[in-house]
Amino acid sequence: xxxxxxxxxxxxxxxxxxxxxxxxxxxETEENPExxxxxxxxxxxxxxxxEKGLGDLVAYDEQAGAYLPTPDYEDESDIMDLLEDFxxxxxxxxxxxxxxxKTLVDQKGIETYDELFDEENAAKLRAxxxxxxxxxYENGLNNIRADIGTNVSDADIPxxxx
Numbered sequence: 469x470x471x472x473x474x475x476x477x478x479x480x481x482x483x484x485x486x487x488x489x490x491x492x493x494x495x496e497t498e499e500n501p502e503x504x505x506x507x508x509x510x511x512x513x514x515x516x517x518x519e520k521g522l523g524d525l526v527a528y529d530e531q532a533g534a535y536l537p538t539p540d541y542e543d544e545s546d547i548m549d550l551l552e553d554f555x556x557x558x559x560x561x562x563x564x565x566x567x568x569x570k571t572l573v574d575q576k577g578i579e580t581y582d583e584l585f586d587e588e589n590a591a592k593l594r595a596x597x598x599x600x601x602x603x604x605y606e607n608g609l610n611n612i613r614a615d616i617g618t619n620v621s622d623a624d625i626p627x628x629x630x
Contacts, residue, residue, distance in 0.1 A: 478520040485513040486537055486547050511535055560604050568596035
């Protein structure tokens with residue numbers, strides 16, 4: 469038996485399609501063949517918008533050969549706010565996780581993946597992740613330093629030439 473969606477539920481489905489499309493393509497520099505099957509489903513969802521009285525939220529773009537969310541839909545939707553929050557959290561969590569891994573490897577001289585996640589190291593890793601997360605929450609990037617070497621000249625920095 470086919471599932472029936474109310475107008476509001478269908479709009480949420482379209483929101484989910486917009487989120488999925490963004491996740492699949494946000495960092496894309498060229499077409500990703502692995503995303504094509506998902507893109508086809510997203511297109512079916514957008515194409516069905518008119519049937520649910522949501523045709524004003526998508527438009528067929530001749531040049532792209534695809535249905536796309538309208539600028540008004542993107543602007544009025546909370547989706548972009550949710551995605552920005554997700555991006556922000558992903559950045560900080562990923563940075564805390566990577567810094568914890570680097571610190572643990574530097575401290576213990578860990579050489580194998582199995583060593584990294586044995587019981588003792590996994591507990592230390594979680595504790596380090598929490599410390600880094602707390603630090604980033606309190607101070608953002610203010611206390612982060614990167615050692616990129618001393619061979620960087622003004623010519624290597626865009627807009628810095630003498």
